[in-house]
Amino acid sequence: MSESENKETATEKTSGLNFVEQLVAEDLRQGKNGGRLNTRFPPEPNGYLHIGHAKAICMDFGVAEKFGGTCNLRFDDTNPVKEDVEYVDSIREDIKWLGYDWGNREYYASDYFPQLFDLAIRLIKEGKAYVDEQTAEQIAEQKGTPTTPGTESPFRNRSVEENLDLFNRMNAGEFEEGSMVLRAKIDMASSNMHFRDPIMYRIIKHPHHRTGDKWKVYPMYDFAHGQSDYFEGVTHSICTLEFVPHRPLYEYFVKELADESHCPRQIEFNRLNLTYTVLSKRKLLQLVKEGLVDGWNDPRMPTISGLRRRGYTPESIKSFINRIGYTKFEAINDISLLEFSIREDLNKRATRVSAVINPVKVVITNFPEDKVEEMNMENNPEEENSGTHVIPFTREIYIERDDFMENPPKKFFRMTPGKEVRLKSAYIVMCTGCKKDEEGNVTEIYCEYDPETKSGMPGSMRKVKGTLHWVSASHCVDAEVRLYDRLFNVENASEVKDRDFHELLNPDSIKVVSNAKIEPYLAENAKPLEHFQFQRIGYFTPDSKDSKPGHLVFNRTITLKDSWQKINK
Numbered sequence: 001m002s003e004s005e006n007k008e009t010a011t012e013k014t015s016g017l018n019f020v021e022q023l024v025a026e027d028l029r030q031g032k033n034g035g036r037l038n039t040r041f042p043p044e045p046n047g048y049l050h051i052g053h054a055k056a057i058c059m060d061f062g063v064a065e066k067f068g069g070t071c072n073l074r075f076d077d078t079n080p081v082k083e084d085v086e087y088v089d090s091i092r093e094d095i096k097w098l099g100y101d102w103g104n105r106e107y108y109a110s111d112y113f114p115q116l117f118d119l120a121i122r123l124i125k126e127g128k129a130y131v132d133e134q135t136a137e138q139i140a141e142q143k144g145t146p147t148t149p150g151t152e153s154p155f156r157n158r159s160v161e162e163n164l165d166l167f168n169r170m171n172a173g174e175f176e177e178g179s180m181v182l183r184a185k186i187d188m189a190s191s192n193m194h195f196r197d198p199i200m201y202r203i204i205k206h207p208h209h210r211t212g213d214k215w216k217v218y219p220m221y222d223f224a225h226g227q228s229d230y231f232e233g234v235t236h237s238i239c240t241l242e243f244v245p246h247r248p249l250y251e252y253f254v255k256e257l258a259d260e261s262h263c264p265r266q267i268e269f270n271r272l273n274l275t276y277t278v279l280s281k282r283k284l285l286q287l288v289k290e291g292l293v294d295g296w297n298d299p300r301m302p303t304i305s306g307l308r309r310r311g312y313t314p315e316s317i318k319s320f321i322n323r324i325g326y327t328k329f330e331a332i333n334d335i336s337l338l339e340f341s342i343r344e345d346l347n348k349r350a351t352r353v354s355a356v357i358n359p360v361k362v363v364i365t366n367f368p369e370d371k372v373e374e375m376n377m378e379n380n381p382e383e384e385n386s387g388t389h390v391i392p393f394t395r396e397i398y399i400e401r402d403d404f405m406e407n408p409p410k411k412f413f414r415m416t417p418g419k420e421v422r423l424k425s426a427y428i429v430m431c432t433g434c435k436k437d438e439e440g441n442v443t444e445i446y447c448e449y450d451p452e453t454k455s456g457m458p459g460s461m462r463k464v465k466g467t468l469h470w471v472s473a474s475h476c477v478d479a480e481v482r483l484y485d486r487l488f489n490v491e492n493a494s495e496v497k498d499r500d501f502h503e504l505l506n507p508d509s510i511k512v513v514s515n516a517k518i519e520p521y522l523a524e525n526a527k528p529l530e531h532f533q534f535q536r537i538g539y540f541t542p543d544s545k546d547s548k549p550g551h552l553v554f555n556r557t558i559t560l561k562d563s564w565q566k567i568n569k
Contacts, residue, residue: 018326020267024063024236033235033262037069040234041095041102042109042225045075045209046082047281048296048303049094051317051338055272058321059238061100072232073102076225077110078218080208088209090296094304098314105232109224110210112231116219117171119227119256120182120200124163129200130156131166132183139181143196149189150196156185170203173216177203182217186252194249198222222246226254229264237266241330244268272324273332276486277302278494283501292505293487297545299555300487300509310484311531311541311557316345332492342558346539350531351379353522354391354424354469355554357481357513357537359398361473362415362445364429367395372475375455377425377521389521393426396473398517400536403468404445406434413466415445421466424535428453428464469535477523479552481516482543485509518552526552536560 017025028037041060043049049057064071073095077083095102123129132139132155144150158166170180182201190196200223207213229237237250247266254264278284279302287293287301296303299310307317320341324333354377373393380386403414415421420430429447437443453460489506490496496504522532528544532554539557547553 018269019328020059020238020269020326021063021066023267024067027236027265028067032265036233036235036262037064037067038072038233038235039064039069039238040072040074040107040229040232042074042076042228043091044079044082045077045084045087045091046079047087047285048090048301048305050279050281050284050302050304051274051277051307052272052279052302053094054098054304054317055321055324055326056238056240057095057098057100058318059269059326061095061102063236063238069235070105071100071102072105072107072234074107074109074228074232076221076228077108077208077210078221078224080204080206080218083209085209090305094308097304097308098317107228107232108210109219109228110208112224112228113211113215113219115231116224116227117215117217120167120219120223121164123184123200123256124167124182125160127160127185129182129184130158130163131170131180132156132197133180136178139183139199143193144188146191146193152188153183153197156197167201167217170201171215171217173205175203177205179203184223184253192245192248194222194246195252198249222249223253226250226264226266227257230254230257230262233262234264235262237264239266239268240271241268241328242271268328269326270328270330272321273330273494274302274338275332275335275491276488276493277335278488278504280494286501292502294545299482299484299543302487308529309544310555311346311529311539312342313345313349313531316342319345335486339558343539343560346531346533346557348382349380350533350539351386351389351525352377352381352533352535353519354471355479355481355516355518355522355534355537355540356398356400356469356471356476357483357516357534358401359471359515359517360401360404360442360445362397362399362429362447362470364395364397364447364449365432366448369395371395372472375425391425391519391521392472392475393423394472394474397423397470398473398476399445399468399470401442404431404434404442406442414468415447415466419466420450420464421468422453422464423449423470424467425455426470427451428462469537471517471519473517475520476517477520477552479516479518479523479554481513481540481554481556483511483513483556516554518554523552526554531557533560 039060061071132153142151181199183197184200186195188196199220201217204218250266297305297309320338374390375393376388377391378388405416408416415431417431420428422428427449429449432446434442435444487509488504490504493504526542528542532540534540538559540554543553543555
């Protein structure tokens, strides 16, 4: 898009914009950076992306889309100890699944290691950087406090020649990790702690996933980030609020490079925080390493891959992010709003099917033993022209064990002796009794059906209070069902400091049902990432990792209603 077109677009789209979009629109209107818009999403490849990153992705790529700009994908790969190609691949997959494309604009901070090294050499020559041999603890103590100035390093006034020699030898691998760092020489009395001679480079003797053993010194985030933005033409560096105090240093380093062509602008917004959720990569990695979850994509994890495996959709995540919005104030968002967003989306798209989680057999004694009748079940009443599918009806069926009580309380409108209920998409039946084992457990329930009440027949209009789902005992397919719940049972789990991390975990975050019964249509259409509503139970998706023909596994995405708040009141 041309400069004039960008200006026009920015002027037209001023209503309904969040504050970040308003700032971008104003920059475009004023013709800054030559009227060009280029954002970036800069993940560290040291773990899988989570729901918090999704908010940043939607901002970085979304604002570029809205104003006709471009968005780069740049991996901030400056710490080879924690990085892995597996994380790079997963990040690419997650962004594409959310519906965004970076085209040919995939970059790495490691692409700029030569330029960054050259810049460091230049700053040393200009007397703006020096090699410090103090320990990390000494440097931290010597920096002072926000109310007291720091003290200068005894190595601060080394000669340019000595600093150049030491820095080159650091990169040659002559010194041990932690023995030396390169620091910028700025102002040890600055009111901004980040200006008190920040570290630019440290020694790391670990192979890099892209550059191998070429480098023994690696740039720190504050030095690499702004320069990388400049090298690849980024105009707007949009990040979260914790980087507000870093912004002056970002601008300080960028101005060592920037010219009249463009200068990246940092804009900050609030992070995404969720109740009953931890988004710390360190803690998520701990869960994975200790085997407390089934990897980064465990359906209980707040990772994008975990949400995808659980059955969340890109549309539901984007809808949630639109609802919470972007501000300059930190807040914690209720996870119920995320759950509402997925319910709302799946209600429109999920195919209705019949599945029985805790089965008990029902024998319809007046239905012919060898008869198989085809019933039509609506695929989705919320979607026009969604069609129907056939479900077989036979003398013996399964219903949910909880749908039968021999001596029920008042207002129990399910199956009980002497009362009628409707079998969904089939007939009205009356329970006539049941059979129990020696321990008193119900093993079979007996009913009689009214043949005049089949769906579509005149008698089908007869009203009864209860409607139950069911499957044919002779046609159903066995399946494993995993009932997932929240991983943590503490509302502000990320803020709890005085308890062991493990004590916060919800012991009932997963329940596995191995003997569920599902209708044949569901078994035939159980493909990964397909969405189904198990009638009266919840929304489910076939597990993308473990489900296969002959062993079908379904993950519960979410219940039909928010039962958590009712239980915990």
